[in-house]
Amino acid sequence: MKQIITFGEVLLRISPRGNKTFMQSNNVEFYFGGTELNVSISIANFGGSVKHISAVSEDFIGDTAISYIRKFGVSTSSIVRSKRPLGVYFLEVGAVMRPSKISYNRSHSSFSQIIPSMVDWDKALRKGIWMHWTGITPALSQGAYDTLKEGLKLAREKGLTVSADPTYRSGLWTYGQDAKTALIELLHYSTVFIGGINEINEVLGTNYSYSNEDFIKASQQLMETFPSIEKVFDKIRTALNASWHKIRARMWNGREFRETEDLDITHIVDRIGTGDAFAAGLIHGLQHYDDYKAMLFASAACALKHTYEGDVNHSNVDDVVKIIEGNISGRFIR
Numbered sequence: 001m002k003q004i005i006t007f008g009e010v011l012l013r014i015s016p017r018g019n020k021t022f023m024q025s026n027n028v029e030f031y032f033g034g035t036e037l038n039v040s041i042s043i044a045n046f047g048g049s050v051k052h053i054s055a056v057s058e059d060f061i062g063d064t065a066i067s068y069i070r071k072f073g074v075s076t077s078s079i080v081r082s083k084r085p086l087g088v089y090f091l092e093v094g095a096v097m098r099p100s101k102i103s104y105n106r107s108h109s110s111f112s113q114i115i116p117s118m119v120d121w122d123k124a125l126r127k128g129i130w131m132h133w134t135g136i137t138p139a140l141s142q143g144a145y146d147t148l149k150e151g152l153k154l155a156r157e158k159g160l161t162v163s164a165d166p167t168y169r170s171g172l173w174t175y176g177q178d179a180k181t182a183l184i185e186l187l188h189y190s191t192v193f194i195g196g197i198n199e200i201n202e203v204l205g206t207n208y209s210y211s212n213e214d215f216i217k218a219s220q221q222l223m224e225t226f227p228s229i230e231k232v233f234d235k236i237r238t239a240l241n242a243s244w245h246k247i248r249a250r251m252w253n254g255r256e257f258r259e260t261e262d263l264d265i266t267h268i269v270d271r272i273g274t275g276d277a278f279a280a281g282l283i284h285g286l287q288h289y290d291d292y293k294a295m296l297f298a299s300a301a302c303a304l305k306h307t308y309e310g311d312v313n314h315s316n317v318d319d320v321v322k323i324i325e326g327n328i329s330g331r332f333i334r
Contacts, residue, residue, distance in 0.1 A: 001049040002129035003075070004283060005160070007119075007151055008036025008137045009111035009144075010054050010065050010079075013272070013311060015091045022092060032068045033311025034087075035136045035167070038273040041072045042280030042301065042313040046320075048287075051075040053124055053151070055114045057086040062110070072312075078124040082110035091272065094242040100271065106140070107174075115143040116150045124151070131155040132283060133190075134165040135199075138182050139172035145182055152189035156228075164190035165279050168202045180205070187226050192286070193219075194279050196234040212250065212257065219252035230254065231286075233295060235278045235302060243268050245306070249278070249299045251291060258292045263303040263323070270309045277305035277313035281320065293324075300324050 011034040016025035040052040052074050056062040058081040065086060066076050087109035094100040106112060125131070133152065138145035155162055166183045173179045183203055187193070197208050200218045204225060208214040219232040231253045238246040244266050250259040281301030285294025300323035305313040 001127075003127040004040070004043050004048055004050045005053065005125060005128045005131040005151075005155070006036040006040045006050065007053040007131070007133060007148055009034045009087050009106065009109065009140065010037050010052075010056050010069070011087045011089055011106065011311075012061065012065070013089055013091055015093060019093050019095045019098075022090070031310040031312075032065050033273060035134050035165075035273075035276055036132065037069065037074075038276035038311050038313070039132055039280045039283070040074045041069070042277055042305075042315075043284055044072045044074050045314060046280070046284045046317050048284060049075075049127075051078060051124065051128075053078040053119060055080045055082045055084075055110045055118065057081070057110045058083055059085075061086050078119065080114070080118050082113060084108060084110040084113050086110055087112070093270065096241050096243050099242050111144065112141045113143060114141070114147050116147045119147055119151065121151045121154045125155055125158055125160065128155065128158065128160050130161045130163065130283060130287075132163045132165070132279065133186065134279075135167040135179075135183055136169065136172065138177070138186060139169060139179065141175055142177060145177060149186060149189075152186060156189045161192065162190045163192040163194055163279065163283060165194040165275070166199050166203065167195070167275075168199060188228060190226065191228050191230050192282075193222060193226075193229050193232045194235075194282060195232075196236065200232075212259065215250060216252050216257050223254060231291060233282055233298070235275060235299070238262070242271075245271075247274075247299055247303050249295050251295050253291050258295065260296055260299050263299060263328075265303055265306045268306045271306060273311040273313065274302050274305045276311075277315075278302035280313065284317075296324050297321075 087106035208218040246262040281298035285297035304315040
């Protein structure tokens with residue numbers, strides 16, 4: 001079976017139980033995640049064949065991380081080991097008007113020290129049909145940027161579809177690389193753009209508004225600037241408070257604009273990884289449906305992720321399809 005390939009850091013998440021702060025609690029729980037890994041596991045839960053490429057610590061934490069990834073059927077054959085520790089982040093989950101808070105400890109992690117010679121991209125991509133990247137990875141280190149670039153270049157030479165979620169987080173770009181220059185270079189290897197007005201404005205240096213008309217214009221300019229990009233998908237979040245959000249999506253594929261209805265998430269269990277769930281749903285959907293139904297599938301997958309604790313969306317295809325069909329009552333299934 002042809003594989004979906006992801007490349008990115010594996011992180012250990014540590015949180016107090018429930019909605020407590022660290023000051024309130026002596027008990028914590030942990031989860032493994034990471035933006036690209038979350039995408040991998042979600043696609044595997046949809047029945048896809050997936051490989052995740054990364055560098056993890058050469059200790060019992062790294063062993064546990066690999067065991068966790070394998071549990072979902074994701075291939076770890078291209079994960080390398082390092083004497084550096086696994087990256088960690090600490091999360092306090094907010095509620096209602098109190099926002100969640102995150103603190104990262106990843107600047108000297110096993111993945112941040114990765115360099116191109118550590119990954120055999122030709123072997124890693126041998127069964128690949130699709131490669132997914134995000135703006136998190138090239139922001140972490142020069143080595144991570146260089147390694148990703150090498151992989152994307154070969155992926156396009158081999159004819160893989162490449163999806164880009166160029167998430168821009170200014171606090172991560174600390175090693176000297178210019179974020180805009182780096183993202184522009186990597187987007188030249190991409191065919192599907194998963195991002196909104198903020199990301200497009202950052203890359204193009206434009207000032208488009210959030211209206212649908214400007215979204216279409218921004219997408220058209222993006223495609224003119226990066227001729228390899230064929231489709232643009234935008235997930236839109238309306239936050240009423242930390243516990244109640246609305247999710248919808250819109251798209252421009254060079255021929256038509258489409259938009260979904262809002263999905264109302266009135267009691268968020270866990271917001272981490274919801275954008276990753278959208279990307280995973282879209283990647284799965286574009287391989288099985290038309291563009292609009294793929295976007296519906298992605299939006300429903302994103303909404304469902306808000307109901308699971310941890311970084312990963314545990315929904316399967318049937319779960320997502322039920323949401324698309326309007327079954328949002330949450331009634332018992334007997």
